[in-house]
Amino acid sequence: MVSRLIPFRDDPIQPSEPTPVTITFDGEPLSGVVGQSIAGVIMANERLGFRRTSANDAPRGVFCGIGVCFDCLVVIDGVEDVRACQRRARDGDVVTTQHHTLPEGEGS
Amino acid sequence: MIGSVIIIGAGIVGASCARSLATRGVDVTVIDRSAAVSGTTAGGEGNLLVSDKAPGSELTMALHAAALWPRLSAELANELGTFPDMEYEQKGGLVVATTAAGASPLLSFATAQRDAGVQTEELTIADALRLEPDLNPAITAAVFYPQDSQVQPVIAAEALLASARRHDARVLQNAPITGPVLSADGALVGVTTPTETVRADAVVIAAGPWSGEVARTLGVLLPVFPRRGIVLVTSRMRHRVFHKVYDADYVGAVGSDDAALQTSSVVESTAAGTVLIGSSRQQIGFDASMRTEVMAEIAAKALRLFPFLADHQVMRAYGGFRPFMPDHLPLVGPDHRLPGLWHATGHEGAGIGLAPVTGDLIAAMMVGAEPELDVAPYSPSRASLAPFLTEVA
Amino acid sequence: MNQVLIIGAGPAGLAAAQSARRAGAEVILLDSSDSLGGQYWRHLPESRPARKESALHHGWARFQSLASDLVSDSECEIISSAHVWAIETGERPVVHVVIGESDGQSRKRMSFHPTALVIATGAYDRTLPFPGWDLPGVFTAGAAQALAKGERLAVGHRVVVAGAGPFLLPVTQSLAATGSRVVAVLEANRAVPLMRGWLPKAWQLLPAASKALELAGYALGHIRHRIPYLLGRTVIAAHGTTAVESVTTARLDHNWVPIPGTEKTIAVDTVCVSHSFTPRLELALAVGCQLTPERFVQADRRQETSVPGVFAAGEVTGIGGVDLSLAEGSIAGHYAAGASGTNPSLERKRAVFSGFAARIEAAHGIRRGWPAWLTESTTICRCEEVSYGSLCATSQTTDSSSLRSLKLSTRAGLGICQGRICGRTVEDLLARQTSSGTLTDGSVSDRRPIAVPIRMSELASPPEAHP
Numbered sequence: 032m033v034s035r036l037i038p039f040r041d042d043p044i045q046p047s048e049p050t051p052v053t054i055t056f057d058g059e060p061l062s063g064v065v066g067q068s069i070a071g072v073i074m075a076n077e078r079l080g081f082r083r084t085s086a087n088d089a090p091r092g093v094f095c096g097i098g099v100c101f102d103c104l105v106v107i108d109g110v111e112d113v114r115a116c117q118r119r120a121r122d123g124d125v126v127t128t129q130h131h132t133l134p135e136g137e138g139s
Numbered sequence: 140m141i142g143s144v145i146i147i148g149a150g151i152v153g154a155s156c157a158r159s160l161a162t163r164g165v166d167v168t169v170i171d172r173s174a175a176v177s178g179t180t181a182g183g184e185g186n187l188l189v190s191d192k193a194p195g196s197e198l199t200m201a202l203h204a205a206a207l208w209p210r211l212s213a214e215l216a217n218e219l220g221t222f223p224d225m226e227y228e229q230k231g232g233l234v235v236a237t238t239a240a241g242a243s244p245l246l247s248f249a250t251a252q253r254d255a256g257v258q259t260e261e262l263t264i265a266d267a268l269r270l271e272p273d274l275n276p277a278i279t280a281a282v283f284y285p286q287d288s289q290v291q292p293v294i295a296a297e298a299l300l301a302s303a304r305r306h307d308a309r310v311l312q313n314a315p316i317t318g319p320v321l322s323a324d325g326a327l328v329g330v331t332t333p334t335e336t337v338r339a340d341a342v343v344i345a346a347g348p349w350s351g352e353v354a355r356t357l358g359v360l361l362p363v364f365p366r367r368g369i370v371l372v373t374s375r376m377r378h379r380v381f382h383k384v385y386d387a388d389y390v391g392a393v394g395s396d397d398a399a400l401q402t403s404s405v406v407e408s409t410a411a412g413t414v415l416i417g418s419s420r421q422q423i424g425f426d427a428s429m430r431t432e433v434m435a436e437i438a439a440k441a442l443r444l445f446p447f448l449a450d451h452q453v454m455r456a457y458g459g460f461r462p463f464m465p466d467h468l469p470l471v472g473p474d475h476r477l478p479g480l481w482h483a484t485g486h487e488g489a490g491i492g493l494a495p496v497t498g499d500l501i502a503a504m505m506v507g508a509e510p511e512l513d514v515a516p517y518s519p520s521r522a523s524l525a526p527f528l529t530e531v532a
Numbered sequence: 533m534n535q536v537l538i539i540g541a542g543p544a545g546l547a548a549a550q551s552a553r554r555a556g557a558e559v560i561l562l563d564s565s566d567s568l569g570g571q572y573w574r575h576l577p578e579s580r581p582a583r584k585e586s587a588l589h590h591g592w593a594r595f596q597s598l599a600s601d602l603v604s605d606s607e608c609e610i611i612s613s614a615h616v617w618a619i620e621t622g623e624r625p626v627v628h629v630v631i632g633e634s635d636g637q638s639r640k641r642m643s644f645h646p647t648a649l650v651i652a653t654g655a656y657d658r659t660l661p662f663p664g665w666d667l668p669g670v671f672t673a674g675a676a677q678a679l680a681k682g683e684r685l686a687v688g689h690r691v692v693v694a695g696a697g698p699f700l701l702p703v704t705q706s707l708a709a710t711g712s713r714v715v716a717v718l719e720a721n722r723a724v725p726l727m728r729g730w731l732p733k734a735w736q737l738l739p740a741a742s743k744a745l746e747l748a749g750y751a752l753g754h755i756r757h758r759i760p761y762l763l764g765r766t767v768i769a770a771h772g773t774t775a776v777e778s779v780t781t782a783r784l785d786h787n788w789v790p791i792p793g794t795e796k797t798i799a800v801d802t803v804c805v806s807h808s809f810t811p812r813l814e815l816a817l818a819v820g821c822q823l824t825p826e827r828f829v830q831a832d833r834r835q836e837t838s839v840p841g842v843f844a845a846g847e848v849t850g851i852g853g854v855d856l857s858l859a860e861g862s863i864a865g866h867y868a869a870g871a872s873g874t875n876p877s878l879e880r881k882r883a884v885f886s887g888f889a890a891r892i893e894a895a896h897g898i899r900r901g902w903p904a905w906l907t908e909s910t911t912i913c914r915c916e917e918v919s920y921g922s923l924c925a926t927s928q929t930t931d932s933s934s935l936r937s938l939k940l941s942t943r944a945g946l947g948i949c950q951g952r953i954c955g956r957t958v959e960d961l962l963a964r965q966t967s968s969g970t971l972t973d974g975s976v977s978d979r980r981p982i983a984v985p986i987r988m989s990e991l992a993s994p995p996e997a998h999p
Contacts, residue, residue: 033669033688033689033775033801033802034685034686034687034688034689034802035685035686035689036683036684036685036686037684037685037686037710037711039684041711042582042684043584043587043709044582044583044584044585044587044588044684045582045583045584046576046580046581046582046583046585046684047580047581047582049579049580050579064580065579065580066576066577066578066579066580066683067683067685068682068683070679071679071682071683071685074679074685074687075685079668079669079774079775080668080774080775084917085917086916086917087917089666089917090667090668090774090775091666091668091914092668093671093675093679093687094670094671094672094675094914094953095656095657095671095672095674095675095953096671096672096674096675096676096677096678096679097571097656097674097675097678098564098634099656099812099949099952099953100672100914100949100952100953101915101947101948101949101952102914102915102949104948110635110637112635112948112985113634113635114634114635116675116678117633117634117635118633118634118635119566119577119633
């Protein structure tokens with residue numbers, strides 16, 4: 032287990048019991064808690080790399096966590112270019128991997 | 140006999156002149172007031188077009204350019220070896236009318252262009268949609284121009300400069316021109332910069348929209364004016380726009396004398412997966428501030444052509460200043476008012492495409508060879524320019 | 533009544549809002565997040581209340597008091613989820629905003645025409661590239677904090693924290709408190725530069741005693757958690773196939789050049805790294821503000837920038853921490869509201885904490901030798917996947933000293949983050965390739981006329997003008 036959500040009962044700051052939230056990521060249901068970001072829900076479910084780059088097909092996930100690096104882009108309900116770290120998860124969000132290959136040149 | 144030349148301006152036109160001259164054995168010094176390729180060329184989209192030009196001398200030049208570019212691109216790639224790819228692509232241009240009233244003017248225009256030697260294909264709406272499936276099906280007419288091409292303008296200019304350097308051209312940067320050097324009989328035989336005096340048999344002004352300023356420093360009036368344009372850049376998306384696509388009202392905007400904002404939709408994708416969206420024209424001097432209403436108008440018009448763009452993000456906007464000539468023709472050739480002074484400027488929005496032909500014409504004229512085109516229409520002494528040469532600066 | 537628009541609701545913006553209100557101005561406070569506090573006071577959303585949330589923060593009581601003051605004030609309009617995407621200049625600046633979730637669609641466009649503007653947009657981690665930094669599992673130090681404080685997520689299990697500066701300490705404490713095992717904290721600067729920065733006239737720091745206590749608390753926290761804090765060492769490579777599995781660390785000389793033979797490999801799954809900070813300058817540049825030689829927004833003793841009526845406060849004027857941000861914000865708000873008179877105690881506070889900031893820079897700034905740890909294939913521009921080798925090769929074959937030309941030839945900085953992560957690094961590396969050592973076309977990567985991406989349909993709709 033790499034990244035994880037601190038279980039509320041173990042958390043020294045004594046949070047109240049959270050409300051669960053479920054999204055799907057590439058068709059698979061992922062659980063988190065209300066108030067979490069999409070990135071947080073994905074990471075709490077042990078996925079660190081959830082986007083693929085265009086030129087090298089390399090995995091990326093959260094890098095800066097505050098919305099400046101744009102590495103954590105996902106597609107939500109068909110809308111592209113959503114920073115997962117800046118969007119709060121809503122029950123039923125359909126999230127998919129964002130991956131654009133580069134266009135083939137007409138001459139190549 | 141011209142054995143040495145100073146070229147003022149290291150943008151694509153200056154770079155092209157430099158290469159054309161240096162490869163013919165002429166001693167070349169290019170001088171730029173800033174870093175090379177930092178001006179208009181760096182704000183260009185990379186359009187190599189015949190589609191937007193009415194029959195006339197500019198179109199003649201553009202047709203020659205269309206034939207020249209693929210050879211040039213291959214030559215440079217061969218010569219330079221490892222060098223960034225200038226992404227030359229003969230992707231073709233699709234011009235569409237978006238109003239009922241716009242259909243027949245487009246078709247008549249295309250007919251006239253065809254008679255002047257341009258390859259045009261009038262398409263049915265269905266055929267246009269086969270070429271561009273995401274195009275708004277409510278278009279009223281469509282013409283395809285297979286000769287329209289694309290290049291990455293900055294890399295092309297850097298390649299031309301690199302080639303010129305290989306033929307011993309010098310490129311002086313961060314060196315603004317401070318004044319002329321005149322011979323005893325009043326000919327221009329050099330220029331001064333803050334740190335040196337450079338002498339040559341001829342001086343070419345290839346400074347784009349700043350050519351007027353440079354000319355004034357050298358003692359002559361040149362009616363070249365800046366015409367502002369901006370381009371929106373979307374984030375990367377899957378490939379959905381396959382050619383250059385324009386609204387047929389583009390031609391009207393280019394040829395207009397109106398100083399107020401003219402926008403006309405131009406949309407194309409890039410090798411990087413982004414979509415470039417233009418275009419705007421405004422005569423506001425050198426005001427480089429970004430105006431949101433210009434961006435909004437460009438965006439709105441592009442959505443009429445490609446409704447799918449609505450949900451895509453604009454991540455960047457950039458702008459530049461085109462060199463505008465009051466009689467709408469590039470200025471290429473010797474200045475009749477000052478021996479030793481030449482011009483290679485005033486290409487408005489066609490500078491990227493017309494640069495190689497311009498360089499070749501300048502070189503041919505200077506070495507005494509037969510230019511590939513009749514140069515009279517581009518001459519500074521042409522009749523249509525005369526009224527503007529006598530106005531007070 | 534003067535209308536003061538404040539961009540950014542972190543410590544500086546909140547202090548400016550309160551101060552402007554006390555001086556009698558109408559205030560509009562914009563923030564792109566859906567809650568107040570900025571990065572420093574990033575906290576759990578209302579949907580996740582916690583009894584002892586204050587334990588995660590410093591100055592929590594101050595934050596709560598500022599926030600409740602402003603929220604209950606009818607002359608303070610707080611607009612959350614407000615993304616300033618452009619500012620136009622003219623007789624007065626016009627601030628263009630889309631309101632709605634980040635990267636949303638069909639958000640509402642608005643334009644604001646305030647009497648005065650306060651820019652409090654803050655700063656973010658500057659992380660230098662190293663081989664493998666683009667692997668999942670490598671985060672900025674700020675990401676670890678944001679996820680820990682904002683949603684109680686521990687970014688990793690076995691973590692190494694590396695980089696430079698005192699910010700590494702609170703990050704380590706946050707990580708340890710989330711149950712992560714921090715195997716080491718690596719400060720790149722050696723003992724000597726740190727002492728030179730901190731010791732000269734140390735008595736000047738006495739008024740900043742609370743800051744010193746804060747840092748001492750971190751050090752004590754370290755002892756309690758038994759985390760090694762090593763000087764003159766850093767991560768020079770991360771390794772793994774789909775995510776981080778280990779890192780290579782090395783000792784550095786005083787110029788940050790790795791010393792051969794000192795490499796060690798540690799098995800970790802997470803790297804949190806921050807070498808410096810980059811201020812968020814695009815809005816200040818859009819409105820015409822001059823920058824200082826250190827590339828922050830220039831502000832005078834009234835916190836007014838070079839543009840009359842435009843003020844700046846907080847990390848955007850210089851990295852100085854929360855106390856400096858609060859002092860600057862209060863001063864900015866006061867003068868932005870059109871008030872006169874001075875506040876000597878506030879100005880003294882500002883002076884003390886400015887001194888503190890200068891010490892931090894002297895002790896912990898980036899040293900010149902760091903590119904020695906790069907390899908040809910190290911990714912420099914993450915968005916466009918441009919390698920160090922490619923940057924150098926293009927620079928050499930074009931012989932260009934134009935940042936604009938080189939960006940277009942390499943694609944570095946042209947991706948969706950628009951050079952926020954790689955910009956200053958690309959400028960540094962390309963400048964070193966030129967014969968003069970500088971890029972001369974005058975462009976800067978901090979300039980972004982479109983400050984945040986906006987959907988085409990949003991851009992095409994006309995804005996509603998705020999009264």
